[in-house]
Amino acid sequence: MQNLAIKFIRCAVLYAIVGMTLGIFMAASNDHVQAPTHTHINLLGWVSMAIFGLVYRAFPTLAVGTLPKVHFWLMNVGVIGMIAGLFLMFAGHMEFVPLTAVASLFVLAGMLLFAIIVYRGRAE
Ligand code: HEM
Numbered sequence: 001m002q003n004l005a006i007k008f009i010r011c012a013v014l015y016a017i018v019g020m021t022l023g024i025f026m027a028a029s030n031d032h033v034q035a036p037t038h039t040h041i042n043l044l045g046w047v048s049m050a051i052f053g054l055v056y057r058a059f060p061t062l063a064v065g066t067l068p069k070v071h072f073w074l075m076n077v078g079v080i081g082m083i084a085g086l087f088l089m090f091a092g093h094m095e096f097v098p099l100t101a102v103a104s105l106f107v108l109a110g111m112l113l114f115a116i117i118v119y120r121g122r123a124e
């Protein structure tokens with residue numbers, strides 16, 4: 001599914017805009033308490049999602065079937081959950097630790113699925 005590559009890249013760009021906006025707010029306010037949130041929006045949301053998109057573009061056969069679609073949703077649900085959880089935690093709401101923890105397991109599950117996708121079959 002060629003479409004999947006551009007879907008990942010479109011999501012990545014949105015995460016970049018959110019992450020950079022938060023970075024500018026942190027710099028302008030000189031309040032860096034949300035730095036870990038900013039880190040993970042940019043590195044999980046922008047960098048990792050863009051890499052997934054580029055890998056699916058470079059090896060289109062990897063994007064065939066249901067598993068890559070499941071990968072897309074696991075990553076996005078996980079990253080959005082982690083971003084929301086981290087933001088709320090670093091805003092002082094420690095009751096959101098479980099949300100962040102569960103979301104990070106979605107992210108890990110997505111990466112394990114990506115490992116299966118990358119290792120199975122032939123990449124052409
Ligand atoms: C408009 C763009 C950006 C602005 C204004 C910005 C601003 C900031 C600020 C103010 C900090 C806190 C520094 C500190 O507390 O020591 C920070 C940390 C960080 N930023 Fe950005 N940032 C931007 C884009 C990015 C991007 C695109 C990435 C990654 C692809 C990134 C990755 C990081 C990381 C990893 C840290 C944590 C560094 C550490 O903990 O030592 N930032 N950024």
Ligand code: HEM
Pocket residue numbers: 035036037039040043044047048104105107108
């Ligand atoms: C399941 C996914 C992940 C979890 C649960 C996780 C968790 C954490 C935790 C607990 C910290 C320490 C934060 C602190 O000291 O306040 C951290 C820091 C960091 N993580 Fe992650 N991380 C994940 C994925 C990633 C990925 C994929 C990247 C890069 C592509 C990344 C880049 C960083 C960086 C650069 C820092 C240090 C900068 C900072 O403290 O803001 N993380 N992460």
